[in-house]
Amino acid sequence: MTILFDNLLARNIFLDRQGLSAAPSRALGYQGLQRMIEDIGFVQIDSVQTVERAHQQILFSRNQTYRREDLTRLLEQERSLFEHWTHDASIIPSAFFAYWKHRFRRREPIILERWRRWQGEGFDAAFQQTLARIRDHGPVMSRDVKVEDHKSGGWWNWHPSKTALEFLWHTGHLAISRREGFQKVYDLMERVIAPAHYEAEVSEADFVDWACRSALERLGFATTGEIAAFWDLIKAQEAKAWVESHRDELQPVSIACVDGRQRLSFALKDRISDLMNAPEPPARLRVLSPFDPLLRDRDRAERLFGFNYRIEIFVPEPKRQYGYYVFPLLEGNRLIGRIDMKAERKAGVLAVKRLWLEPGVKLSTGRMARLEAELTRLARFTGVETVDFLTGWTGKDGG
Secondary structure (H helix, E strand, O other): OOEEEOHHHHHHHHHHHOOOOOOOOOOOHHHHHHHHHHHHOOEEOOOOOOOOOHHHHHHHHHOOOOOHHHHHHHHHHOOOEEEEEOOOEEEEEHHHHHHHHHHHHHHHHHHHHHHHHHHOOOOOHHHHHHHHHHHHHOOEOHHHHHHHHHHHOOHHHHOOOOOHHHHHHHOOOEEEEEEEOOEEEEEEHHHHOOHHHHOOOOOHHHHHHHHHHHHHHHHOOEOHHHHHHHHOOOOHHHHHHHHHHOHHHEEEEEEEOOOOOEEEEEEEHHHHHHHHOOOOOOOOEEEOOOOOOOOOOHHHHHHHHOOOOOOOOOOOHHHOOOOOOEEEEEEOOEEEEEEEEEEEOOOOEEEEEEEEEOOOOOOOHHHHHHHHHHHHHHHHHHOOOEEEEOOOOOOEOOO
């Protein structure tokens, strides 16, 4: 029998699974931060710092007692987190490293062949030279190797944006040991990942089972395509085969989309009671990163919340509907609008350029107070003193 999840319940489930239902002011600490990242699954990294870098804002939006130094401790001292790839560069719990070994094995021949077609035979000889250099002399940054090879006329000149370091990182030979500023420092993987995680092995079957089961745990409910896409570790047909072979553990659920249509998905049977009792998220208004995991699957977000969101960084300015880097606004279990703003650090100001509210959403006195309170919290976290609403910032609301 298929169970119906109405739209409100579906939204509450997804928000809860993605860490947005817990009180944002609860005490966290570095151990709580570790648990939060494990519960979410991963945190995407992005270099754009219009207000705050993506991973910092993703964590802050879930808990506003979060401290940057706790993340650094987990990455660089505890080594309980590492940086690698899901659908994009991300921070991942080191306890999951054994599963990423399968990613490395699967992707290395594909990447190698792609680069060989691009650069021709023999280009990869320098990869072993780079690996040997790091093994013998320790961690490097890309600028270190560029300087050395530019002087010698070496391999680095073949293409400045595609480096041996990145290839060796993508294929699991190197790890990001730490960052200086936002620049990666590379070292041998076995010197970064703790032995218990580095040496662990799981079978192919256990790898696929984990990739599917853990994705469902973090999504609450999903189609086979959504299961495969969550970690981007397995193929869609592998997720489909896993669902077919685990029907006795899965509950078919019909998800009511915001437009009234229903979408057949699956949930873990032993989680149904928890899902049916998903808590209401806090009523507080929160500013999300454009790379927040709630929005990673744009189509899912639109089906559940009726919120059409695209990043317009690469859209020419005259063709942008909103702005260069516009932040979604979450209020309770609704995505109510988006805001264009920038942290002007030299001036010490969070400059609000424009606000757009979704149809039917009004900028009431209470909502304005919640928005101002959240922007003040975000400004403080970002390191600026005040919030400045520029002329014309109200834009348009839902009318």
